[in-house]
Amino acid sequence: MPDHSIFVRHAGKDDAAVLARHHTLSEQEATQYRGSALATSIEATETLALVAGIGTTVMGSLVATAASSSEWSINSVFVESASRDIGIGDALVLECIRELQQKNATWLQSSALPGDRAMKNLFERHGLVAQTIIVGKKL
Numbered sequence: 001m002p003d004h005s006i007f008v009r010h011a012g013k014d015d016a017a018v019l020a021r022h023h024t025l026s027e028q029e030a031t032q033y034r035g036s037a038l039a040t041s042i043e044a045t046e047t048l049a050l051v052a053g054i055g056t057t058v059m060g061s062l063v064a065t066a067a068s069s070s071e072w073s074i075n076s077v078f079v080e081s082a083s084r085d086i087g088i089g090d091a092l093v094l095e096c097i098r099e100l101q102q103k104n105a106t107w108l109q110s111s112a113l114p115g116d117r118a119m120k121n122l123f124e125r126h127g128l129v130a131q132t133i134i135v136g137k138k139l
């Protein structure tokens with residue numbers, strides 16, 4: 001009987017192509033939502049890249065970066081559309097939080113575009129709540 005448990009592990013060299021693919025797919029998917037990602041000028045001091053899936057198949061990824069040893073941002077979390085709603089995103093965020101707590105991090109943030117309810121709900125399930133709503137208009 002096949003094992004259907006979700007795995008989460010650090011991304012390795014062999015995962016570079018899937019991370020790049022997830023980044024591209026995430027950017028493409030973001031175009032369906034209002035708003036745009038805010039550019040940050042903070043230089044990362046450390047990166048945490050995780051992949052998750054079932055069996056040996058990677059179905060999702062998460063990349064977080066540190067602005068300092070205690071403050072982190074989830075830059076991207078992406079799950080293949082056919083693999084959503086089975087817990088891959090939750091497993092990635094839980095592992096990210098667990099690892100950052102072990103590093104004595106004190107702050108974790110991310111962003112979700114207006115209309116991306118699934119992303120907002122994912123973050124809120126794990127205690128990340130809206131801090132500021134930024135509004136803007138192209139002139």
